[in-house]
Amino acid sequence: MEHTEILKIDRPLPSLLRYYQLSSLFWGPLFFIPLVQRSLRFRTIRYEFDAEGVTMRWGGLERHEVSLAYARIQDIHLSANVLERWLGLARLEIQTASGDAKAEMTLEGLPDPLAVRDFLYERSRGARQTTAVPTAPDAETNALAQILLDVAAELRAIRAVFSPPEPEA
Helix, strand or coil, X not given: XXXXXXXXXXXXXXXHHHHHHHHXXXXXXXXXXXXXXXXXXXXXXXXXXXXXXXXXXXXXXXXXXXXXXXXXXXXXXXXXXXXXXXXXXXXXXXXXXXXXXXXXXXXXXXXXXXXHHHHHHHHHHHHHHHHHCCCCCCHHHHHHHHHHHHHHXXXXXXXXXXXXXXXXX
């Protein structure tokens, strides 16, 4: 999957709704409770991949929105249970350095989760590299470097004066 195709992803796959329906059956006679909640979630999930980061929105009665800049992404976990694998689905759990053990954002129902994971890793590494690369040294940096070199030379001279003479063999 190409980067341009990933940037165009805005909705989950229809098989995610099928997953929600089947997984709601595990609630037994109360299956309609999670079914309504998950169906509403499916109908309102929106993804937005742009140059700065990824955003996920969902919710009908209670709206949720999570936005993550690529530079904040620390780790991405790809997971799928048996039912998800059978339906060709997986979850991307994105973690940041927030100190929380759980994922900051979970992307579900993506067309090619491996390609999206690789895309996010590439973008997160690229974001860190662009911010971590220093700019050309300016006059202030050069002056500081020269002061540090002078201090190091003086420390060597002081060490030479106070160090005991080496014994002759």
